[in-house]
Amino acid sequence: MRPVRQKYKYGAKGLGLHRGAGLRGAARRGAGLRAGIAVLALAALVPGCTDVPFDRLEGAYGQQPLKAPPARALDAYASKLGQAHARRVAAAQRWGLAETPLPAPPAPVRKPAIRTREGFEADGHEELELPPVFTTVPTKDKVVFLTVDDGAEKDPEFLRMMSDLQIPYTAFLSNYLIKDNYRYFRKMRDRGVGLSNHTLHHAYLPGLPYAEQQYEICGMQRVMERQFGKRPTLLRPPYGNYDGDTLRAAKSCGIEYAVLWAEEVFVDRWEYREWDQDLHPGDIVLTHFRGRNEWNGSMPDLVRHFMEKVTDKGYAVARLEDYL
Structure with a gap:
């Protein structure tokens, strides 16, 4: 030939x-x-x-x-x-999206090097090799990563919608909010969703001594292993607040990354960390498990609002764990 x-x-x-x-x-x-x-x-x-x-x-x-x-x-x-x-x-069309979501590229074979964002370092961060704290994954892929916090709302329509649309996301769970329905999150796990640590009681960690911070983080690690079969390597500190003790405690029980966010999406608006008020390749987007009792809309309404901007801007939603 x-x-x-x-x-x-x-x-x-x-x-x-x-x-x-x-x-x-x-x-x-x-x-x-x-x-x-x-x-x-x-x-x-x-x-x-x-x-x-x-x-x-x-x-x-x-x-x-x-x-x-x-x-x-x-x-x-x-x-x-x-x-x-x-x-x-x-x-x-079934879920009322104005545009069809773009497919994510294949997971990178060579993973990006994740480093702590400048200005987000804790005392002894580099010397103690503490977990990196980051808001964006360094990549040229035009992707963003959806993360959903706490576990308060347990909407079965949300599970069906995300599976049907094949939109990946990572759930950061707090035990006091999920303990009444672990089964819901097992269904999530079985559909390929990454389940990660958001502490036992969603406490403000820097206000606690080291031993109590360790209890909040490592205690949730044990719950995750018992209920879902695996200890996660990702932590989202509640409210995005942490100190050196937080990261030392996290490292002591197997946490490798402290994941913050670049944007937060609600059912009716977006909020941005950066001055340009825009999406960027590799941005981590935060939202919460919330329903009509607390927000002016359902979880599917939230997803439609999220996907409208992401797709309109030419981004796909990728799986965070594939880049770590």
Whole structure:
């Protein structure tokens, strides 16, 4: 098979090949759109291959030039991509979303280096190798991460909606709010949601001595292991407040990251940490398990409000744990 030197081109108006491009077999199989998706899928497998001719990719996967897979395999994969998109469109319509959520890119193979945000250091942070405190994950991917705190509202419609739309999120749980219905959060876990530590009683940790902070954090670790089968590695300190004792206590019971947030979303508004009042790649977004008794709307209303801005800004929602 002769190397294909033609570059691929795709854009907002559709997917296609430059005139004279290779993979003619796939194109001749009546796959105008599907062949374009297939080529894009193939291109995604090799970094930069949308800009480099195939015959110059020698060495990327061994010593041989990259060969195009059989047209049938490309056609099948393109069909799967098309079906997945159709399911997303249908789910968005069912749940009243104005736009279809964008799919997140694959989880990065090389994880970003997470460091404490400047100005968020505690005493002895670097010397004691305490868990990093961060509000944004360093990534060029146009993604944000949704995190939901405490566990007060247990809306079954929220579970169905997030599963149907395949929107990932991380739940930071406090035991005093979830102990009446662990089963609800087991369902969440079984659907791939990351369950993390938000302490036993949602206490203001810097106001407590070290031993009590350790009890709040490590006690919740034991609850999480007993009820959900795993000790988490993520902590969100209540109210976003912490000190050196908080991070030392967290480290003592297996916490690796202290996760804060860049934006907070409510059912009717957004609040921003940064001066530009906007989303950025890798931002962590906070919200809470709340319903109509406390907010002017339901959990599904909250999700619609969240997704409206995220999708309109061209962002996908990714799974936080995939980047850590």
